[in-house]
Every structure is written in structure tokens, then in C-alpha cells.
Amino acid sequence: MPLSLLRLGFSSEIKPDFPPPPAKLKPSYDVVIIGGGGHGVAIAYYLAKYHGITNVAVLDKGYLGGGSTTRNTAVIRSNYLTPEGVKFYIESVKLFRELSNEFDFNIMYSERGQLTLAHTDATVRAFRQRAEVNRHFGGRTEMLDRKQIHELVPLLNLDTGHMPILAGLWHIDGATARHDGVAWGYARGAIQRGVEFHPLTEVTGFDIENGRLKAVKTTRGTIQCGCAVQAVAGHSSLLLQKAGIRAPIHTYPLQAMVTQPVKPFLDQLVSSSALHCYVQQTGRGEILIGGGSDPYPLYNTRSTIDLKEGLLAHAIEMFPFFANVKLMRQWTGITDMTPDYSPIMGLSPVENYYLDAGWGTYGFKSTPICGKTMAELVASGGKVPELIAPFGLDRFSRFQQINEMGATAASH
Amino acid sequence: MKIMPCPLNGPRNISEFTYGGEVRAMPDPARASVAEWADHVFNQDNPAGVVREWWMHNASGYWFIAERHTVSDDILRTYDPSEIFRERVEFAAAPTEGTPS
Ligand SMILES: Cc1cc2nc3c(=O)[nH]c(=O)nc-3n(C[C@H](O)[C@H](O)[C@H](O)COP(=O)(O)OP(=O)(O)OC[C@H]3O[C@@H](n4cnc5c(N)ncnc54)[C@H](O)[C@@H]3O)c2cc1C
Numbered sequence: 130m131p132l133s134l135l136r137l138g139f140s141s142e143i144k145p146d147f148p149p150p151p152a153k154l155k156p157s158y159d160v161v162i163i164g165g166g167g168h169g170v171a172i173a174y175y176l177a178k179y180h181g182i183t184n185v186a187v188l189d190k191g192y193l194g195g196g197s198t199t200r201n202t203a204v205i206r207s208n209y210l211t212p213e214g215v216k217f218y219i220e221s222v223k224l225f226r227e228l229s230n231e232f233d234f235n236i237m238y239s240e241r242g243q244l245t246l247a248h249t250d251a252t253v254r255a256f257r258q259r260a261e262v263n264r265h266f267g268g269r270t271e272m273l274d275r276k277q278i279h280e281l282v283p284l285l286n287l288d289t290g291h292m293p294i295l296a297g298l299w300h301i302d303g304a305t306a307r308h309d310g311v312a313w314g315y316a317r318g319a320i321q322r323g324v325e326f327h328p329l330t331e332v333t334g335f336d337i338e339n340g341r342l343k344a345v346k347t348t349r350g351t352i353q354c355g356c357a358v359q360a361v362a363g364h365s366s367l368l369l370q371k372a373g374i375r376a377p378i379h380t381y382p383l384q385a386m387v388t389q390p391v392k393p394f395l396d397q398l399v400s401s402s403a404l405h406c407y408v409q410q411t412g413r414g415e416i417l418i419g420g421g422s423d424p425y426p427l428y429n430t431r432s433t434i435d436l437k438e439g440l441l442a443h444a445i446e447m448f449p450f451f452a453n454v455k456l457m458r459q460w461t462g463i464t465d466m467t468p469d470y471s472p473i474m475g476l477s478p479v480e481n482y483y484l485d486a487g488w489g490t491y492g493f494k495s496t497p498i499c500g501k502t503m504a505e506l507v508a509s510g511g512k513v514p515e516l517i518a519p520f521g522l523d524r525f526s527r528f529q530q531i532n533e534m535g536a537t538a539a540s541h
Numbered sequence: 542m543k544i545m546p547c548p549l550n551g552p553r554n555i556s557e558f559t560y561g562g563e564v565r566a567m568p569d570p571a572r573a574s575v576a577e578w579a580d581h582v583f584n585q586d587n588p589a590g591v592v593r594e595w596w597m598h599n600a601s602g603y604w605f606i607a608e609r610h611t612v613s614d615d616i617l618r619t620y621d622p623s624e625i626f627r628e629r630v631e632f633a634a635a636p637t638e639g640t641p642s
Pocket residue numbers: 163164165166167168169188189190191192193194195196197198199200201202203204205330331332333360361362363364368383384385419460461462463464488489490491492493494495540541
């Protein structure tokens with residue numbers, strides 16, 4: 130970063146460093162990646178940089194990062210519940226820490242720590258378990274009592290309505306990063322190495338013969354491919370149906386909002402699953418507020434006043450002074466939820482068609498490790514890396530779910 | 542707030558209702574293979590279009606069926622389940638051997 134910044138500072142003209150999209154689709158690619166969100170371009174990046182596979186096309190029906198990649202609240206953490214989940218997310222946190230160097234481009238990774246609040250004894254017990262599991266695999270997590278919480282976040286109201294705060298789970302590794310920067314960094318690195326990024330190219334169907342994918346049909350013509358990966362998050366089910374694959378995914382909207390900027394008052398990410406609400410202050414001073422999903426499935430990024438009202442009521446319980454702050458923007462993304470709140474990665478019933486789906490409300494933090502392991506899977510022609518083996522689609526027919534519901538509900 | 546036309550209670554705020562999943566046929570639990578049962582328990586069509594789904598009015602505990610468009614969120618029709626479930630469904634006890642373990 131510093132070197133290229135210096136170079137830019139001395140140069141008289143600043144050119145956008147993104148090359149224009151290639152005009153034409155080639156008739157065939159070794160790898161077709163469907164979905165140009167963070168996940169799609171991360172897979173392309175690791176394929177090109179670490180496996181020398183560059184005859185790759187990333188196709189997106191819209192534009193780079195136009196899905197949930199640039200709508201999320203950018204929480205990065207590893208304090209999940211299951212050993213499988215924690216091991217996986219810890220590797221992602223490690224990659225995130227190095228990402229600005231890897232890209233030579235600042236993704237504004239900011240390790241601010243995440244404080245999750247317990248309002249019941251049952252949650253306190255669950256937190257103890259999460260702290261132990263996280264520490265066991267090398268994460269940094271501690272339990273805090275009320276006094277320590279007050280010292281850490283003095284403006285937080287400890288006596289929230291009928292449910293006073295009993296304890297906190299303090300995850301020192303909790304962080305945020307600039308989500309569009311992550312997508313740009315991966316896309317730029319992939320394109321520089323020869324990967325093609327095609328916006329406005331929607332995948333509409335597949336040519337599958339004897340359980341093998343031959344070609345991908347798009348709104349700009351049919352392309353042959355050696356293999357394909359789907360990384361379309363909220364649209365996962367629609368593409369799976371076209372490939373004839375059944376999966377346990379439901380699509381729910383997830384809403385978020387920011388207030389007008391205020392003076393810096395909150396360094397940590399603060400989250401309460403009992404209040405279905407989490408709060409953080411952005412680098413620009415805005416208060417970012419997020420919460421649980423909509424109450425029923427929908428493929429639509431509309432927002433609702435009712436959800437916003439409920440979320441704000443809880444945010445005000447946590448930080449009463451928010452009542453005087455004005456909302457500035459609000460938005461929604463659609464999320465592909467699985468019944469066990471864990472992702473679906475790996476093989477599919479179609480031999481050379483790989484899945485990167487089921488990311489629900491927690492897929493931003495996994496972008497680097499998912500890209501890296503999915504690239505290994507693709508490059509090896511279908512050998513599933515150990516780290517993602519537990520997350521295969523077939524876990525549901527073996528009744529071997531990885532239950533992360535309690536560690537996911539309102540802190541993504 | 543969005544309004545749900547309840548077949549029993551009339552138009553009500555949608556916050557009074559709970560979504561209950563897609564309406565689909567259940568395989569015979571006593572005879573279904575493990576794979577068929579897993580498919581039924583977990584997999585969903587999750588289409589973008591008109592879906593027939595279960596809803597419950599929380600206060601009255603009344604279950605009914607709604608046809609809703611999952612892209613526009615338009616609720617096209619709601620009706621009592623008796624419209625499609627005409628016969629009582631008996632759940633036979635599963636035989637002890639051959640049950641999924
Ligand atoms: C409000 C909100 C807050 C969130 N907060 C967090 C958080 O704090 N931490 C966290 O880890 N995660 C969070 N998430 C979840 C996270 O954003 C997603 O899981 C993640 O961004 C998924 O990335 P992706 O690259 O797989 O998908 P996306 O970024 O959604 O990209 C998928 C792309 O596929 C394209 N596509 C779809 N169908 C087709 C087709 N047929 N052909 C071609 N292209 C297609 C779309 O145009 C889209 O660009 C949040 C999500 C939302 C909505």
C-alpha cells in the first residue's frame with residue numbers, strides 16, 4: 130500500500146485501475162464462476178494466483194459486488210459454537226488480517242472487538258461454551274461481568290427493559306473491513322492475472338449430460354466449461370433448480386440502516402441476540418444498526434417500517450441517546466438461509482458443478498477462506514479440502530447438521 | 542403495515558401471523574426411506590413466484606393456507622385448509638424395525 134500510494138502521489142494523472150469488461154464471451158472456459166460477489170471473485174483470485182488457472186470467467190447478472198457483498202454490515206468474527214465452524218472462521222480471520230498486504234490495497238481491516246450481551250442464564254452458559262471452543266482453536270474470547278462491560282462501553286445501558294444484561298462475550302478478534310474494498314481487491318487481482326469478469330451476464334440454464342456439466346447457458350449465449358461454481362447467495366435456490374439439485378435453502382430479506390454521523394463514542398461492535406439487534410459506529414461516525422431476518426421468505430430487497438421500528442426500539446434500549454439521532458439511510462439484501470445456519474460448500478450431485486451457497490447472514494466474514502478452499506476444490510478436480518468437508522450438501526441426507534443457530538441469530 | 546386477509550378473522554396486521562412453510566405432501570413416515578424422509582424434512586423448493594404456504598394467526602391459533610408471490614409479496618388468496626385437505630389424515634404408528642435410526 131504505502132509504495133503504490135507514493136507512486137500515485139507523484140503521478141500527474143490518476144487512472145481508474147479497473148480495466149473495462151471484456152467485450153465478448155469466449156466459446157469456452159476451463160472454469161465458469163457464477164456470481165460476481167465477494168465469493169465469486171475470491172475463488173477466481175485464488176485460482177489465478179495460487180493454482181495458475183486463469184482461463185476463468187466470472188459471470189454476474191448485475192455488477193461486481195451488487196448483491197449482498199456490498200449490503201452487509203461487515204462483521205468479521207470467529208466466535209461460533211461448533212468446532213467445525215470455529216476452525217473454519219478462524220482461518221478466515223487470519224486471511225483477513227493479511228488481506229491489505231496481499232492486495233497491496235487497503236481494505237480498512239479494523240480489529241475493534243465484538244461484545245455480545247447475555248440477558249438470561251441460558252445465554253451465559255452458551256457464552257461460556259463459545260468462549261472455551263473459540264480459545265481452544267486459537268481465537269481470543271473472554272467472559273465479562275457487568276462492571277467490565279460498563280468499563281468497556283460506558284454509554285451502554287445495562288438495565289435494558291425487562292431483561293437486564295447479565296454478562297458479555299468479549300471477542301477480541303472481532304473486526305470489520307470495507308466490504309466493497311474486499312470485492313475490488315479480489316476482482317482486481319484476478320483480472321490482472323487474466324480472469325475475465327462479465328457483468329450483465331445472467332446464467333439461465335445448464336447443459337448437463339450423464340451427471341456432468343457440459344455448458345452454461347447465459348443471456349449472452351452458451352459457453353462450454355470444464356467445470357462451474359455457483360456463488361450467487363440469495364439466488365442460490367433458483368440456480369440449483371436449473372441444475373436439478375434439491376437443497377434446504379430459504380431466501381429471507383435482511384435489513385440494516387445507518388444514522389447521521391455523530392462524534393466517536395463506540396469502538397466495539399455490540400450485539401444482543403435477545404434484543405435481536407447489533408450496533409456499531411462506522412469510520413465516518415454513522416451508527417450502523419442491524420438485526421434479525423424478516424419473518425417470512427421473500428426474493429425482494431424492499432424494506433419495511435415494522436422491522437425498522439422494532440430494531441430501533443431495541444437499539445434505543447441499549448443506547449438511549451440514539452432517540453435523538455436521525456436515520457440517514459436504510460437498505461436490504463436477500464440471504465440464503467439453511468436450517469442449521471451453516472453454509473453449503475463443496476460437491477453437488479452434478480460431477481463438475483461445485484457449490485458455494487447457504488451463506489445466509491454470515492457470508493462476508495468467510496469470503497477469504499471460502500475463496501481459498503473452493504479454489505483448492507476446483508483446482509484438484511473435486512477433492513474436498515478437509516476444512517470444508519463437514520459443510521457438504523450431503524450432510525442433510527446423513528442428518529449431520531452443524532448447528533450454529535445460537536451463535537448466529539442476531540450477530541451475523 | 543402489511544395486511545394479511547385471514548379467512549377466519551378478516552384483514553389483520555401481518556405481525557399477528559406466523560409463517561409455517563410451503564404446503565407439500567408428506568411421504569408416509571412408516572414407509573419412507575431415510576433419503577426420502579431427509580428430503581422431506583430439509584429440502585424446500587423456495588421458488589421465486591406464487592407459493593402455497595401455511596400461515597397461523599397467533600392469537601386464535603388458526604392455521605390456513607395463503608397463495609403469495611415471493612417476489613412481489615402480493616398475497617393473492619387465503620383459504621381454510623379444508624379446501625384442499627378433504628379427508629382426515631391418520632398417522633399410523635411406525636413399525637419398530639426398519640425405522641431410520
Ligand atoms: C443487511 C445484511 C447484513 C449482513 N451482515 C453480515 C455481517 O455483518 N457479516 C457477515 O459475515 N455477513 C453478513 N451478511 C451476509 C453476507 O453479506 C453474504 O453472505 C455474502 O455477502 C455473500 O456473498 P456472495 O459473494 O456469496 O454473494 P453476493 O454478494 O450476493 O453475490 C451474488 C451475486 O450473484 C449474482 N447472481 C445471482 N443470480 C445470478 C445468475 N443467475 N447469473 C449470474 N449472476 C447471478 C448477483 O447479481 C450477485 O452479484 C449480511 C447480509 C445482509 C443482507
